Amino acid sequence: MKLFIVGYMASGKTTFGKALAEKLGTRFIDLDQYIEENTSKTISQIFAENGEEGFREIEKEFLHKAVDSEQDVVLACGGGTPCFFDNMSFLNGQGVTVFLETSIPVLISRLIEENHKRPIMAGKSDEEIRQKVLSQLCDRLPHYLEAKMKWHGDDLNTLEEINENVESFVSSYPSIFR
Numbered sequence: 001m002k003l004f005i006v007g008y009m010a011s012g013k014t015t016f017g018k019a020l021a022e023k024l025g026t027r028f029i030d031l032d033q034y035i036e037e038n039t040s041k042t043i044s045q046i047f048a049e050n051g052e053e054g055f056r057e058i059e060k061e062f063l064h065k066a067v068d069s070e071q072d073v074v075l076a077c078g079g080g081t082p083c084f085f086d087n088m089s090f091l092n093g094q095g096v097t098v099f100l101e102t103s104i105p106v107l108i109s110r111l112i113e114e115n116h117k118r119p120i121m122a123g124k125s126d127e128e129i130r131q132k133v134l135s136q137l138c139d140r141l142p143h144y145l146e147a148k149m150k151w152h153g154d155d156l157n158t159l160e161e162i163n164e165n166v167e168s169f170v171s172s173y174p175s176i177f178r
Contacts (some may be wrong), residue, residue: 001026001176002095006088006144009079009118009138010110011102011155019166024159024177029075033176035062043078044119056084063087067094079136083143092148096176099144102153108133149173 003020005013014030032043035058039046046055058082066075067090082088083132087151091097111129121129130142149167155161170177 001019002067002070004091004092004097005074005076005096005100006082007079007102007145007153008133008140008144009120010114011079011099012156013076013079014153015156015162016100016153016165017074018163018170023166023170024072024074025072026072026074029066029070029073031059031063031066031075031077031081034066035059038065040061047119049069049160051141056080060085061074064090067091073117080140082146083140088146089155092146096149097147098151099147100148100153101144101150104133104137106154107137107158120145 001022001024005017005020007013017030018028035046036042039058039062041049043055046058048148050058059078063077063081077091082091088097102109108126108130111118111121111133112126115124115129122130124132153164155165
């Protein structure tokens with residue numbers, strides 16, 4: 001089975017995806033890490049050299065490569081991945097998509113806490129981060145809502161919460177996870 005986690009940055013896609021892949025005994029791919037490993041460049045470098053449009057082209061190419069290379073996988077997409085080209089339609093046609101819906105206050109809190117890790121948020125004030133989240137989320141939400149499933153990403157702060165969330169997710173969809 002191919003399972004794709006989509007949602008805004010800091011929603012917990014990688015955290016949830018890794019734990020879910022472990023539970024299912026399948027491979028986990030974080031798309032941003034996959035791109036970095038295969039280009040030998042950081043996402044920040046790619047953005048700096050190619051701009052967002054160039055990055056999105058590269059992202060699409062590696063999304064297709066990652067999906068095509070695996071029979072069974074849990075793949076955490078970048079926050080913008082489903083919002084460009086036909087990426088969301090492609091993902092929906094290849095497997096099960098899950099929108100990891102995380103509340104705005106939690107997203108803002110996580111991004112403020114770790115803004116040095118996110119090139120798009122680096123150097124921004126708390127208010128600028130808040131405004132960026134609100135603006136981008138309005139644009140991206142329609143794409144995220146095309147996912148076949150939705151799950152909540154607020155409670156992914158401790159190992160216990162992560163494991164409980166994964167257990168609950170898997171047991172909520174018995175027809176998919178047998």
